[in-house]
Structure formats: structure tokens, C-alpha cells
Amino acid sequence: MSDDLAINVINLNKFFGPKHVVKDVSLQVKKGEIYGFLGPNGSGKTTTIRMMCGLLTPDSGSGTCLGYDILKESAEIKRHVGYMTQKFSYWDDLTIRENLDFVARMYSMLGRSQIINETLETLGLSDRANQLTGSLSGGWKQRLALAASMLHKPDLLLLDEPTAGVDPSARRDFWEELHRLAAKGISVLVSTHYMDEAERCHKVAYIAYGKLLAQGAADEVIASQGLSTFILKGTNLSKAMERIESAPGVQQTVLFGTMMHVSGLDKDLLRQSLQAAASEYGLEVEEADTGLEDIFIHLMKQADSN
């Protein structure tokens, strides 16, 4: 069973001084799976990823990455895992080619210059290969970092917010590439803030305040929370907002311009309240699918109140 798991960690805990930043996190990622790791800033995503690739030692807990013990075999993990840091961590004072060359030498790769030329070609950086990396814009740095972390053809990619600051079309290309890699059997754990990206993952996990609040396929996660959502449409939404927020059965509201998502756990009560409010303010009520974003806001609020 554990043979088809790329990541299998159990009850990871990490303290920074008195701060308990990762609490009993258990996570299983199957081979060839794209696993989305979501959660607000400072929720422990980066710390968890760092523990998986041996950059941080968990205070308790155990697990394996590609079958290697995360506590004892971090050297092996490093050879087979591609890790992209959240903050750009290649050398600004080396050129693009020199950075790639450094990585290729690090992994003792054969046919270095050919691999690097191909990578530069794919990246579209061939004619800027001898430019200092520090002079690249944020989006280009991000793409370079991703290419560099995949240079040694790892079996598992750990990507810490790889698309932060990347434009939409580049993000789309990036996700297509991820799915191509996954089809080849490469496993990916990717942390992100973008909901559209979360929806492109095979599975997602949501973490807040160091605790894993939900995990599974997107629809499973949505179903597991038993949240119902209605959409209110109309021009008086902002005025109605206060009234709706305090209505019985309403757990949360999210305003999108001329549209409002209202979610609650008790579907019938919620419907009644909203219909009452709608007739009062002249709004339309429509039942809708609960989205991941609704779920995550819900989870976040729950975690907040604890």
C-alpha cells in the first residue's frame, strides 16, 4: 500500500520556540498525483514542505518521501526530489546559464550543456542565457526556478507557491506542464493561494494555524463540510449585506460585485432566511454549488473561532 505513495507523513509536529507551527499533520500523496496544499499565510505550509525534504527536522512524527525516511535518509530524498522555494533562491550574481550549470553539476548530470540548452529553449531564455539572474523580472525568476528544480528529473516535486507573481497565461502553461509530468508518473505537492489552481489538483489539503483541516479530492472536501450555498443577485446587495449576515442559518457571505455567495450548514433555514431578505430588497435567490473557496473560508472561520 505504501509502495504507491510518494509522500506518506504521519503526525508531523514542529515548534519554533514556544510556537506550535505544525500540529499533527498527516499527509498521503499518491504517485503521479498533483496534490494542492492550501492555507492562509503563516499556516505552516512552508514548514511542512521543508520537513518533507529534510530541510527541517520535525519535533515529532515520522514519514517517508519516495520511500525514504524523512528523518534518516534526507540525503537520498534530496537527490530524487525537486524543491522550489517560496522565495527565489538561485544566485542573482550568476547568469541564467551559470545557475542551471551549477544545478546540473550538483546532481552530477551527464550531457550537461545539451540539457541546459534544451531547458533554456523551453523556457524561452536562450538569448538571455548570459544575463545576470538578478536582472530578471519576478515572473521570469519564478519560471527559471521551476525549470532549475526540475532539471535533474526528480520523481517528486515540492513546489512552494510556484506561481506567485506569474501572469495568467504563464500560469496556464505551468499547470499544463504539471499535468504532463503527472501523466509520466511524477508526483507533485504544490502550495498555492489560487482557487482555480486548487481545482486543477487531483487532491487538496487545507491547513490553517498549523492544523490540517480537510483533505481529499475537491468534491470530497466540499461534500465533507455539508455546506450549502446560495447565490444572491441584484443591485442592492451592499445594502442588504448587513441584514443577510445576521440572518438565521447564515454562516458566511462572500461578495463578488453584483453577486453574493451565502453559505450555511442548515440548507432549509438558509433558504428561508434568504428568500425573506430577497423579497425585502428585491434580489434573486439561486441555489448554487458550493465551491472550494466557500469551503476554505468556512474552514478558516471555524479554525478562527477555536
Added chain:
Amino acid sequence: MKRFTGFSFSRWWSIVIKEFLQLKRDRITFAMIVAIPVLQLVLFGYVINTDPKNMPTAIISNDSSVMTRTIISAMEQSGYFKFVANLPNEEAGKAALSRGKVLFVVNIPTNFTKRVIRGEYPSILVEADATDPTATAMALAAVMQLPSSVVTRDLTGSLAFLAGKSAPFEVRVHRLYNPEAINQYNIVPGLMGVILTMMMVLMTGLAITRERERGTMENLLAMPVRPLEIMTGKIVPYIAIGLIQATIILLVALLLFRLPFFGNILLLYFVVLLFVAANLTVGIMLSSIAGNQLQAMQLTMFYFLPNILISGFMFPFLGMPKWAQYIGSILPLTYFNRLVRGIFLKGSSFSDLWPNIWPMMVFTAIVMTIAVKFYKKTLD
């Protein structure tokens, strides 16, 4: 599955290349490499002066009498001399001087007392290691006063007739290695070690903390590179720099200060290489201990100060209190000072220098071990 253990040349080489490239683009550091040795050498070469006491002295005495004992105790009372050895002959005296065991050899000839009494006006020979002329100048001035002070004490009774005239014997002084007592002859070779210490420790002191502060350490740690590969890889470019600096200093010493050079140039470069390696490991160690670049700089200064003060650069090593000598014996600069002065001024050979070479090698090995131990393999 292949186990991940041994040292990888490929990974090590990738670090070496990276460090060279980064260094090449760091213009200010590059300017420092040339400017600092020249500036410091010119500044300090003309400035530093000293007056030490209790310098180790050996005696070769073929005559034991009240008079010779008086001479010896008069020398000791001057405060400059401390008799540490009785040597059988002149060869032993020369060897002790050459090895740096003693700074002076006092040679009292056979039948000295008899010849004084006979009015033959004999000589006492004082040989001095004058590589550090300021260290020996005051002592030698004091030794010149010997004849007259002995006269007043011992030439009484039946010998009183000798007292009235001028001194009944003379003291001859041989300044070895630096006969004209030129202070720069001592300071300039010493500065080679001081400048190399400062530059080498400082530059590598920043090597790892810089990675940490720029955030590139996380990347490096995520790669399958071993601490020893990183550390030795980071050292290599600075070895080249150390050799360049040593060459600059050597040229300034020979061309500007007109220093004599009696030794073997290859031997000099060999000891420079060992010394540079020793200092670079210190830098790497400090760098792996320090949390940031500022701390690394402070640690560097903390290491640098005792190097100036108790390595024998500022004050003659053998004139320092014992405890200071013990601390000084840890520092590679102490050995390097002796080595470089020995090669420049004494023309010492490898076997003369070996007692000062192996301690630097031991030091390097120990410090490197500590550095690798302290190197954090995780971000914890």
C-alpha cells in the same frame, strides 16, 4: 540502490566554479584584494616599534668563576635576558638561534677570568637574533654596560689594580640575520602573516552567512551536497587569492622595503599555502557558527586581535608571559611569523622549519572538523 555517501568531485567542483564566478563579479572585494595588502604594509611597515624584556638567552661558558657569574647575574638584572640553556659549543648556539629557541647566545671563552687578571683584555661574544632589531636593540645597549658594572663589584682586594683603568674586558656583539638592525626587516615579513590572516578569515567568514542572508542557503541545503564539499569548495578560490596577495606583499617587501631574501622561494609559497589554508578554515568555521554577516565580522575581529598581539608579530614571542605564549602557540600566525622571518632573513631550510610547519597542519585539520560539525545541514 546506490548509497549516498562519499565525497563527490562533481558537486565539489560546482561549488568551486560558483564561488569563482561570484567573486569575479564582486568588484569591491576584488579591489580590496590588491589595495589592502599594499596599504597596510606601507602604513604599518613604518610605524610599529617595541621594547620587550626577559628574552631567552643561552650561555656557552668555558670558564666558571666569580667574575663570570657576576657577568651573568648582571645581564639577568638588566631585565632583558633570561638564561634558559647552557650549551656545549658554538654550533649548538648557532642552531638554537636559527631555530628561534633563544634570541641571544652569550659566549664566554676559555680562561676568561685568568686572561682578565693577566690584563689580556679578552672578549665576551654576544650573538643576537636581530631579525627583530627593536626587540634586541635595548638589550644589546644594556650588555655594553657590562664591563664597567662588573669592575666595581669584583675587582677589589688584590685585583684592585685593574679597576682603575678602563674596562678589563670587552663585549663584542654580533647581530645575526639583520646586521644593520633595520626594523622593517622584521615588521614587513610579519605583516605578510597579519594581512593574510585578516583577509582570509574575513572573506571566508562571510561565505556561508552570505548564503544564509540572501536566502540561497535553503536552495543549497535542498541539494544533495555534503558539508565538506561546500566548505572546501568555498575555500579554493580564496587560496588563489591568498597566493596572489602573498605575491603582492612579497614584491612590495623586496622592491619598496628592499628586504633581503635568503631562503627558498618555493618553500615560502609552500608555507604560505599551508597558512592560507589554516586561516580559511578558521573563516569557514566562524561562518558556520555565526548567524549573520555582522556576527561573522565580529567573530573575525575577535580572532584577529590576539593574532596581532600575541603571535610574536607585535612583541617577541619569547618575551611574553608564559600564559600568553600558550595561547599564542595555538595560533597559526605565531608559526607563520617564525617561518616567514626564517625564510626571508635566516634562509632556513625545511628541516629547520618543520617544528613550525606541522602545528599549522594540525590546526587546519582540527578547525575544519569543528567547522563541519557546526555546519547546519537543516534550517532548524
